[in-house]
Amino acid sequence: MESNSILSVSSLTQTFTTGDHKLTVLDDVSFSIEKGSMCSIVGPSGSGKTTLVGLCAGLDRPAKGTIILNDINIGKLNEDERAKMRNQHVGFVFQTFQLVPTLTALENVMVPLELRGSSAASTQLKATELLAKVGLSDRLHHYPAQLSGGEQQRVAIARAFINEPDILFADEPTGNLDAETGATIEDLLFELNRDLGTTLVLVTHDLTLANKCERVIELKKGSIYRDEVTTDTVAAKSREQVTPPNQ
């Protein structure tokens, strides 16, 4: 494929067996995504979106097919190598936030860098900066349970960006939020993507949101039903403008 593709998936198949019943959730899916681009994945519920991004992020092993992420065939990596790969190249934002309940907002954001062994002072500084960027400078020492859903998701986004990932997967990041908060989160994602040049893979039900991306992949029953590139998107335009980050 193209040399500037960051993620390329070929003939990806995933099956689950429950009891003696075999369920094919992804069936021979292939596509590749350009560095720095924004791509959305849409499709009806149960079509395999979460399964797909989970596989791409290396959270699971496929039954068949290859995933090449950042020129690395992640199917060949073992669990710990994949963990390291995730830590260095991948960010993930979940529909259900997935913050560690016993860590404060600040500590949650710090984890990826701490895992890398970065110095405590610089990690804390960076985490504080990121939390400020997502508008939570006054909630640094709150526990997840003390934050609203939108605030938790913003912490999760700050955490996803702290390791400056090459690619960020977001699985319905606004699914649990009201429209207005959802919009803020979306803006945040786009903004960070723009500022840092991160590739964004966004799973969503929201077609308006999907259409803001320059590419939309639609899944149906585990196969790619539609794969469209729309160059004339808000995202593509805004990237050309190169606006300075605003808070």
Added chain:
Amino acid sequence: MNSFFSSWTWKMAWRDARSNKGRLFIYISAIILGVAAQVAITSFRENIDHTVNSQAKELLGADLEVETNEPYTDQTLAFFDSLGGQQSSVVEFASMAYFPKTGSTRLSNIRALEGGFPFYGELLTQPKNAVEKLRTGNQALVDQTLMTQFNIRIGDSVKIGNVILPIGGAIEKVPGEAAAVSLIGPRIFIPQRLVDSTNLIQPGSRVEYKTYFKFEAGRNMAAVEASLEADHDQRLRYDTVEERKEEIGEAVANLSKFLNLIGFVALLLGGIGVASAIHVYIKRKVDTAAILRCLGSSARQAMNIFLVQALVLGFIGALCGTLLGLGVQFMLPGLFNEFLPVQVDIGISWFAIGLGFLTGTGVSFIFALLPLLTLSKASPLYTLRTFDDSITSLLSTKTKGIIYLLIAITIAGYAVLLTSDWQVGLFFTAGIIIAFGLLLGVARMLMMLIRRFFPTSWPYVWRQGLANLYRPNNQTTALMVSLGLGVLLISTLYFSQNMLMNELQFASREDAPNLIFYDIQPDQNDGVNSIIKRNGARVIQNVPMVTMRIDSLNGVSADSIRNDSTRDVSGWALRREYRSTYRDTLLDSETLLEGEWVGRAPDTGAVPISLAQEIAEDLSAGIGDTLTFDVQGIPVKTYVGSIREVDFQRVQPNFFVLFPSGVLEPAPQIFVTVTRAIDRNQSVQIQQDVVQSYPNISAIDVRLILSTIQSFIDKISFAIEFMALFSIITGLIVLASSVIVSRFQRIRESVLLRTLGASKRQILIITGVEYLFLGLLSALTGLFLSIITAWALSYFYFDISFIPNLWVIVLLTLGLTGLTLLIGLFSSRDIYKKTPLEILRLEGT
């Protein structure tokens, strides 16, 4: 393991623990008491060992003690002279002591002393050095307990045999003897020169002649022992300091072995508590581990965070336990003082402390291992799809098998270490494993049965509570196993104690004899019987007794059988002095097992005798085997005509060897008379009258003995109960923590129900029903198992009958169920007091 030491792991462990502090403490509180018990007992034992070692010579009061049952022969006396050193002798026998001032009598242990015994240590008396009065004047020293009991003062007199002498002092402590000795036979010291005038030593009397030696330093004790082993015309038994030390060491080892096992039970219960608590805790951490793995931590790193927590917690638990144990050890000597021959110096035992830390940390580690390992299997995928299965399903059967094996090996190893006995240790472990398996089986079966025969017609809240027993996230197995095992251990302890106590009630039966006179000379027999009758009591039995020894068995002399190690004959049975009787009928306490009972001896030939089953076994003698007895110098040829079972529990003279009439009548004999006094006054009056007329006759007041035994058992069981208390409290902590921990499983649900409009009462009933069933079922299962265990103990070990006390069962069941219910409801009280939202936020952290 390298990530274990990374500062991030420790930092994360701390951050995560920070908001869980209280909850985490519950997890380890269970092991604190177990560790405390171990530390207390181990250091107590170390202290005793240390004391015994440092006071070794005081244990014997001399370097050597030589003992015979007959007066010394000239050859023996010459031998003693050749041994040299300082010598001191004691003539020891049992006799009635009579206190004229109060008219009280008591069978006592008379010790006629001559010379400087004790050479080491001190005979503690009130006033000090009263022992000098024995040497210089004709005065007696009487056991303090006896004086207190009869309200006797120094200066009052005591009559022993035909001698009356003033009491010069009270005995507080005799070197090497436990205080409890005075309960069995109060000690009275008299000057040896007065023995003859007491006129108490007569044919058939049991007397011990002891000589104590003090040698110059550096004396070759091996040579002395060798010369004692050499042939003498009299059997000389001896005891050296080393031997005495060993004996005491063994006794102490046995005591601590027993206490240790009781303590170990507490530790095990604690371990189970830790396991079930950590299990639930870890289950809540699977999500966290999955998130961390998503963010790029390795499986090991994620697990290590919680491993660090488990280890640190175990360490803190061990620390608390060790400190508590060090405190408790100060109480132990108080509990056992009366049974110990030494005054224990309490010191810090580093060994005990080390052991406490090791066990505390080790137990919490081992029992936390299984849930911990599951964390390393927490897939990052669980961030996408919540994990809601049993966490152990994450581990392969092989891994689980290895961990269970590891736990079993640890338990077995520890039990063996504590008891220093392979068999006991393995037996104990096997028992625990079987119980564990049974409880697990019962729990599974219950869940299956409830599901199968679900009472669909019950009201909703009851159905909901009942269904909680088998629905996902149920605590049934964990609670059943930990509660059930706790009930099992505690009630087995209780049943055993109850069973032993019951066994002692034999003599309080209405018509049971309760006063026994022995050492009655033939010319005194009629006199004693008439005194009894004159006092309005009945002579229940009046039995002649002839002392004899075994000369040969099937033609082989007793000595050569003893020296023949290939023969399976008990040396004790060969050596002992037999006190046999003769009569022409069997009593109703005797049952013929084998052979034929002959009531009258044939005029010529060997005499057909009857052996009690026990002694026949010890002698490996069967029907037809010949035995020659040495009846005070005259050989009497006999053969085993019959073997009978004797009920030795009856209060009456029982005999190993029973002769038919027509043989022993002319032999020197003494009589034993058994009677029953209606009350204490009558008993005292008869004893007084008999002792006044015949000072040599001894009386056994069964009532007194029983109350002595009772107080003995009371003291011992108090000590045991004290140790068992550790198990009981641990059991309660485990109960509480299991329930509190399980609350985390249920609270979300209750809140949801509450949000959906359930009333406080409904939630209360649902929660109550669940805990009611859990408590009831585990109490019943545990009790059922403990009845089986107690029965097995009674049948195989104590050899007594066991009838479970229904009251105990009912009370234990009610108590435990009530307690479970109470703790369950109490720990769920937040649900009613706080708003659902508050709780959800609280529980989120």
